[in-house]
Amino acid sequence: MTQEPQQFASDNYAGICPAAWAAMDEANRGYVPAYGEDPWTQRASDSFRTLFETDCEVFFAFNGTAANSLALAALCQSYHSVICSSSAHVETDECGAPEFFSNGSKLLVAQTEGGKLTPEAVRALATGRSDIHFPKPRAVTITQPTETGQVYSLDEIRALSAICRELGLRLHMDGARFANACAALGCSPAEMTWRSGVDVLCFGGTKNGMAAGEAILFFDHALAVDFDYRCKQAGQLASKMRFLAAPWVGMLESGVWLSNAAHGNDCARRLATAIADLPGIEPMFPVEANAVFLRAPEPVLEGLRARGWRFYTFIGGGARFMFAWDADPARVDALAGDLRAAVQEAQAGVTLAA
Ligand SMILES: *Cc1c(COP(=O)(O)O)cnc(C)c1O
Numbered sequence: 001m002t003q004e005p006q007q008f009a010s011d012n013y014a015g016i017c018p019a020a021w022a023a024m025d026e027a028n029r030g031y032v033p034a035y036g037e038d039p040w041t042q043r044a045s046d047s048f049r050t051l052f053e054t055d056c057e058v059f060f061a062f063n064g065t066a067a068n069s070l071a072l073a074a075l076c077q078s079y080h081s082v083i084c085s086s087s088a089h090v091e092t093d094e095c096g097a098p099e100f101f102s103n104g105s106k107l108l109v110a111q112t113e114g115g116k117l118t119p120e121a122v123r124a125l126a127t128g129r130s131d132i133h134f135p136k137p138r139a140v141t142i143t144q145p146t147e148t149g150q151v152y153s154l155d156e157i158r159a160l161s162a163i164c165r166e167l168g169l170r171l172h173m174d175g176a177r178f179a180n181a182c183a184a185l186g187c188s189p190a191e192m193t194w195r196s197g198v199d200v201l202c203f204g205g206t207k208n209g210m211a212a213g214e215a216i217l218f219f220d221h222a223l224a225v226d227f228d229y230r231c232k233q234a235g236q237l238a239s240k241m242r243f244l245a246a247p248w249v250g251m252l253e254s255g256v257w258l259s260n261a262a263h264g265n266d267c268a269r270r271l272a273t274a275i276a277d278l279p280g281i282e283p284m285f286p287v288e289a290n291a292v293f294l295r296a297p298e299p300v301l302e303g304l305r306a307r308g309w310r311f312y313t314f315i316g317g318g319a320r321f322m323f324a325w326d327a328d329p330a331r332v333d334a335l336a337g338d339l340r341a342a343v344q345e346a347q348a349g350v351t352l353a354a
Contacts, residue, residue: 006331009310011177011290014324016247017209017260023250024211027242036060036241044245047252048203048217053190057224059216060244061236064176065094067202067214070230072139073102074223075170075200080105080138082172083125085112087147087315089174101234106135114285115146116156119163126167140164143174144181144192148284148315149268149291151184154196161197170223171197176204176214179261180289194219209260209325210247260325264290267323267332274336278343284318293318296339299349303342309335 007013016024032038045058061067068090072082082098084091086109090098099105110121117140126137142160145151152160164171173193175181178201182189193201199220205213218224231237238244251257272287280300284293295318296304304311304319311319321335 005308006326006328007310008321008323008327008332008335009312011207011264011322011324014209014326016211017251017256017325019250019254019256020205020210020247021250023246023248024243027246032242034239034241035237036245038242038245040242040249041245044215044248044252047249048215051189051252052193052217052219053188054194054219056194057218057221057227059218059224059227059231060238060241060248061214061216061231062212062238062244063206064089064174064202064204064214065097066234066236067216068141068172068174069094069097069101070227070234070236071172071200071202071216072098072105072141074218074227074230075139075172076102076105077138078103078105079135081108081135082106082139082141083108083110083117083122083137083169084141085110085115085117085143085146087112087115088141088143089147089176090141092147101230105138108135108137114148114150115143116150116152117142117160119159122160122163122169123167126169137167137169139170139172141172141174143176145177145184145289145291148293149287149289150285151181151288154185154187154191157192157196157198164197170199173198173201175201177207177261177289178203179208179257180265183258183262183265184289193217199223205248205251207324208257209251213244213247215248256325261290263325264323264327267327267329268292268321270329270332271321271323271336274333275339278340279347281339281343284316290323292321292323294321294339296343297346299346300339300342303345304338307338307342309338
């Protein structure tokens with residue numbers, strides 16, 4: 001198959017990184033027991049416990065929708081509710097899976113800036129109703145970094161977990177790009193999660209450089225009771241589990257989980273810096289992780305498309321660019337150059353028309 005030039009429409013356009021691939025290859029030699037009873041699964045789980053400096057419960061799922069949905073289902077009864085941001089993946093991109101797998105726990109949606117929940121928003125939603133006719137608030141879910149690339153500071157996470165404790169809510173973190181947040185803040189995974197009051201984390205492997213797979217980490221053992229049955233019932237127990245587990249060993253033991261993410265973040269900053277002086281082009285959100293959302297006049301976006309670039313505009317009409325572990329800095333520069341050319345072309349078009 002012919003190789004197309006690299007695109008930044010999604011971090012899922014990237015392939016499998018060498019560390020994950022090599023571990024898969026190693027796991028592919030010989031025979032091991034099935035359904036997670038193998039040494040790779042043990043080693044990957046232990047790698048998580050080492051990285052997070054705690055004896056957490058670790059499970060593996062095929063994707064983020066399953067990981068989030070099952071984690072939230074584990075926190076809730078069917079009559080409970082989960083507070084989330086209006087732009088949360090669980091609300092906008094999981095086809096109702098959190099409600100489905102929890103047998104009806106309702107998402108309570110807060111309108112937010114850049115996808116960040118605040119303690120005030122949580123309090124308002126959690127205490128607005130307390131009667132029998134409304135689903136009882138039970139959990140809060142935050143996305144770190146958010147869908148638009150904002151990173152919660154440790155203080156912000158702690159403030160949220162404090163209000164969760166006050167109101168009897170559990171705190172879930174959708175970490176589809178958890179590594180990018182760790183790289184951005186330069187803090188440890190432990191600080192970002194259980195030391196700041198997070199109860200359950202979904203740690204994304206796919207966008208971090210694996211073929212597939214997310215890990216679900218319970219920092220409170222009681223919450224993980226029977227979670228293995230929940231995974232199996234939902235079709236998330238891999239029979240050849242070693243191939244979900246081995247890439248994690250390759251990523252975590254080498255530190256590649258973090259360097260991959262730091263590279264993606266660097267490339268996002270590289271683009272943002274290269275186009276900072278362009279008239280009429282504005283970042284829609286601060287560039288804090290591996291995402292750049294650009295507001296640009298439609299003729300400029302058309303000019304980019306005409307130059308072969310692909311991107312989504314599903315958030316407020318802005319162009320989204322996501323940078324993965326394999327983002328080529330030369331290609332980032334090419335994007336910046338084409339954006340500059342498209343701006344000049346659009347300006348010339350306006351001058352001609354006048
Ligand atoms: C990509 C992503 C997920 C996981 O999506 P799947 O397609 O189900 O793997 C979850 N949350 C966020 C914020 C994401 O960006």
